[in-house]
Amino acid sequence: xxxxxxxxxxxxxxxxxxxxxxxxxxxxxxxxxxxxxxxxxxxxxxxxxxxxxxxxxxxxxxxxxxxxxxxxxxxxxxxxxxxxxxxxxxxxxxxxxxxxxxxxxxxxxxxxxxxxxxxxxxxxxxxxxxxxxxxxxxxxxxxxxxxxxxxxxxxxxxxxxxxxxxxxxxxxxxxxxxxxxxxxxxxxxxxxxxxxxxxxxxxxxxxxxxxxxxxxxxxxxxxxxxxxxxxxxxxxxxxxxxxxxxxxxxxxxxxxxxxxxxxxxxxxxxxxxxxxxxxxxxxxxxxxxxxxxxxxxxxxxxxxx
Ligand code: NAP
Numbered sequence: 001x002x003x004x005x006x007x008x009x010x011x012x013x014x015x016x017x018x019x020x021x022x023x024x025x026x027x028x029x030x031x032x033x034x035x036x037x038x039x040x041x042x043x044x045x046x047x048x049x050x051x052x053x054x055x056x057x058x059x060x061x062x063x064x065x066x067x068x069x070x071x072x073x074x075x076x077x078x079x080x081x082x083x084x085x086x087x088x089x090x091x092x093x094x095x096x097x098x099x100x101x102x103x104x105x106x107x108x109x110x111x112x113x114x115x116x117x118x119x120x121x122x123x124x125x126x127x128x129x130x131x132x133x134x135x136x137x138x139x140x141x142x143x144x145x146x147x148x149x150x151x152x153x154x155x156x157x158x159x160x161x162x163x164x165x166x167x168x169x170x171x172x173x174x175x176x177x178x179x180x181x182x183x184x185x186x187x188x189x190x191x192x193x194x195x196x197x198x199x200x201x202x203x204x205x206x207x208x209x210x211x212x213x214x215x216x217x218x219x220x221x222x223x224x225x226x227x228x229x230x231x232x233x234x235x236x237x238x239x240x241x242x243x244x245x246x247x248x249x250x251x252x253x254x255x256x257x258x259x260x261x262x263x264x265x266x267x268x269x270x271x272x273x274x275x276x277x278x279x280x281x282x283x284x285x286x287x288x289x290x291x292x293x294x295x296x297x298x299x300x301x302x303x304x305x
Contacts, residue, residue, distance in 0.1 A: 003061040004030035005267050008050055010038045010077050012068030012097070020067045020096070023256070027263035038068075040080035047084035051091055063266035064093040071097045071130035072162070082273070092266040094274035097130045099255065101276050102262065104134030105283035106254040107193060107218050108142070110246045112284065113291050114216060114237065118143030120190040121213075125149050125176060125202045125227070128159040131220050132195030136160075138280050140169035147172035149185045167276075179204055191216040194227030205230030209241045222248035254290075258283045 007029045009016050016034030024032045035046065043066075050062055066077045074097030081093050096102050111117060122139050124132045127148030140146045140163070148171060150156035156173035163171045174185045182203060186192060192214055194202045198221055208217055208228065221227035226248065232238070236250040261282055262274050272278075 003054070003058045006031045006033065006062050007263075007266070008046060008062070008064045009034040010043050010046065010064060010066050010081070011036045012038060012070045012073035012077060017067045019099070020065060023259050024065065024263055027260045029263065029267075038077055040076045043077040044080040044084045047081040047091075051085060051089045056088060059089070059091055059270040060267055062091045062270070064091055065263075065266075066093065066095045067097055069098045069130070071100055071133060073097070074100075074130075075166075078273075078275070088270075091270050092268075092272035092274070094262050094266055094272075094279075096259070096262075096279075099259075100130035100134045101274075101279040102255045102259045102283075103131045103220060103251065104138055104276065105258055105280045106251050106287075107131075107135050107220060107246070108138045108280060109254060109258075109283040109287035110218060110237070110251060111139070111191065111216060112142065113287055114244055116142070117191070120144045121188055122146045122191040122193065123149065123174075123185050123189045125182065125185070125192060125194045126151075126196030126200070127193075128155050129195060129197065132193075133159050133163055134276050135193055135195055135220075136171045137163045137167040137169060138276060140171050141167060141277075141280075144191075145172075147174050147185065149174045149176035149181070151175070151177045179207065183207060186211060186214065189214055191218075193217070194219045194221060196221055196227050198223035199225060201225040201227060201229050203228045208243070211243075214243060216244045216246075218246040218251065219248050220251060222252055254283065254287055257286050261286060 016036040021032045078095045122144045124136045128150045136146045153175040160171045160173045176182045176185045196202045219227040233247040233249040235247040238245045
């Protein structure tokens with residue numbers, strides 16, 4: 001009897017994410033079991049159930065995906081799942097609350113494809129959500145001097161505190177409620193990334209177009225109006241006004257490739273934990289391969305027009 005791939009999808013939201021379930025089926029998982037509104041104790045109980053459902057040699061056919069829109073809740077569920085494991089009796093697990101790790105890894109891989117970020121000043125506008133926090137953390141780990149903004153300074157500070165606690169890297173906090181606040185936050189920046197909620201324009205064209213120091217922009221928001229005014233979501237390293245620009249659909253294509261690759265890895269061995277760092281490495285591998293293929297075909301990033 002062939003052992004079928006079973007994914008337990010634990011979600012902190014009321015109903016488990018449809019996107020994550022479809023991604024899993026499309027990646028070749030045979031059965032996805034989505035559970036919404038999961039508390040850490042329930043997650044621990046379900047993970048314990050799962051690890052004893054098959055024999056030890058078949059545990060790599062079982063895996064757990066942790067999703068939902070709340071990163072803090074996702075981290076608590078991940079910790080509870082890991083607490084359920086007993087030595088070798090464990091299964092692979094992946095954390096991707098609101099697509100935070102796969103999207104952040106895709107954004108950062110795109111940026112690193114242009115060049116190293118060490119010492120660069122990067123501002124993540126509305127970086128308090130799951131995606132923005134993970135982008136900030138990964139870039140800070142690469143040596144960038146990162147600041148995240150929020151409409152409320154206390155919220156930005158809370159997010160930077162969580163990043164410091166989890167990744168041991170410093171990230172600055174700034175308030176940006178309006179265009180004036182955005183201008184202030186972008187003073188002296190080399191790069192800006194918009195990580196706001198879907199359909200929220202954060203960066204007016206007049207600000208970025210004439211900005212004296214910004215040379216790279218990336219937008220995570222694919223829902224119109226886009227996070228950066230005057231760009232196209234499909235831009236893939238497009239050159240405008242002397243700046244390199246990545247739109248959300250270009251980032252999304254890499255995000256999906258990374259997500260599929262993670263799901264495949266989950267069923268290769270039972271001792272994997274896929275969180276920000278591991279997913280970041282995978283995204284760099286995938287983007288590195290893609291860039292190599294493009295350069296073999298004689299197509300690099302867009303050249304300045
Ligand atoms: P989120 O938590 O929904 O929102 C991020 C931040 O946006 C919030 O913390 C909030 O910051 C700010 N915000 C919310 N409403 C706002 C408003 N009306 N005006 C100004 N700021 C507002 O977002 P997320 O889950 O981290 O995701 C970030 C973005 O990535 C979203 O647009 C999402 O759709 C996108 N995404 C893209 C992909 C892709 O493949 N391209 C994949 C996944 C997600 P403050 O309250 O602190 O100001």
